[in-house]
Amino acid sequence: MTAHLLKAEIHCHIEGAAPPELSLRQAEKYGVDASSFIRDGGYVWKDFAEFIQAYDKVAALFRTQEDYALLTESYLTELAAINTIYSEIIVSPDHGGRIGLGADAYLAGITDGILAAKEKTGIETRIIVTGERHFGPERVIAAAEYAARSHNPLVTGFNMAGEERMGRVADYARAFDIARDAGLGLTIHAGEVCGAFSVADALDLVRPSRIGHGVRAIEDEALVARLAETGVVLEVCPGSNIALSVYPDFESHPLRRLKEAGVRVCISSDDPPFFHTSLQREYEIAGGVFGFSDTEINAMTRTALEAAFVDEETRARLVARLNAHAYGDASA
Ligand SMILES: Nc1ncnc2[nH]cnc12
Numbered sequence: 001m002t003a004h005l006l007k008a009e010i011h012c013h014i015e016g017a018a019p020p021e022l023s024l025r026q027a028e029k030y031g032v033d034a035s036s037f038i039r040d041g042g043y044v045w046k047d048f049a050e051f052i053q054a055y056d057k058v059a060a061l062f063r064t065q066e067d068y069a070l071l072t073e074s075y076l077t078e079l080a081a082i083n084t085i086y087s088e089i090i091v092s093p094d095h096g097g098r099i100g101l102g103a104d105a106y107l108a109g110i111t112d113g114i115l116a117a118k119e120k121t122g123i124e125t126r127i128i129v130t131g132e133r134h135f136g137p138e139r140v141i142a143a144a145e146y147a148a149r150s151h152n153p154l155v156t157g158f159n160m161a162g163e164e165r166m167g168r169v170a171d172y173a174r175a176f177d178i179a180r181d182a183g184l185g186l187t188i189h190a191g192e193v194c195g196a197f198s199v200a201d202a203l204d205l206v207r208p209s210r211i212g213h214g215v216r217a218i219e220d221e222a223l224v225a226r227l228a229e230t231g232v233v234l235e236v237c238p239g240s241n242i243a244l245s246v247y248p249d250f251e252s253h254p255l256r257r258l259k260e261a262g263v264r265v266c267i268s269s270d271d272p273p274f275f276h277t278s279l280q281r282e283y284e285i286a287g288g289v290f291g292f293s294d295t296e297i298n299a300m301t302r303t304a305l306e307a308a309f310v311d312e313e314t315r316a317r318l319v320a321r322l323n324a325h326a327y328g329d330a331s332a
């Protein structure tokens, strides 16, 4: 049982957190026929490419600042209810742009939701702006420029998500240069659909402090050693990896092997309702399926906080809270 543990999540896409019931209500509100991607109360897709298409269609059901505020506040309230003290939400200004809302109102809605959830529950949240790889290098660079000039203090990181098989990391490296120069934390989806070469490219060309997924680094022993030596953190989402058939089952998933090789790992839910999961379930899987003890799970939560894109004062407060809860450390 992990219900009592404090939790942190540093990899969850905002539209990917939309419950199908909420998306259906949105579809009705806007007169959209969602039957091709929502059926029997669940999202419908059969492989990674279809998942990405379904994701973009769900994103198109959220069309106003209020829609995004509601989605964000609902998700964070749910996270807080399972003892989550810190969350990073991955957001794509292009999704705001594509439905005519515009990036500013999109971000404003998400920010409203974060502030409302914080007021209600105390949950601390930051925003990671992402470029979507399948929208092409120009859009990813535009997303980085948008993040770099954002005056929103909650925007603290930059990511690239989407179709990993499109192009090579080199095509997108300029976006990360822009984000790095702006002082944003860097993370990138790699080693999920593509193999170890994609993680190596990301390390060489992006120099991120974290990698989204990164699990397929396990295919290259020297690369695993490099991750362990450099301390780059893998944001591992086991339920997502199984749902997307990156691995056939949890037994063959490399989370434990990566951890035992000294790689810094933590756990997140990615797009929970798309993968019939939740952060609570991911923690349960860590304990019940991977066999991690509470101490080991707390260490992964601490890794998430150590790698979080927050100011040092906030980090120290969050880590002290975790320590106090995990060890009853009264001085924390
Ligand atoms: N698991 C995933 N991989 C790549 N892009 C995504 N966008 C949302 N979820 C994603």
Ligand SMILES: [Zn+2]
Residues within 6 Å of the ligand: 011, 013, 161, 189, 212, 270
């Ligand atoms: Zn992701």
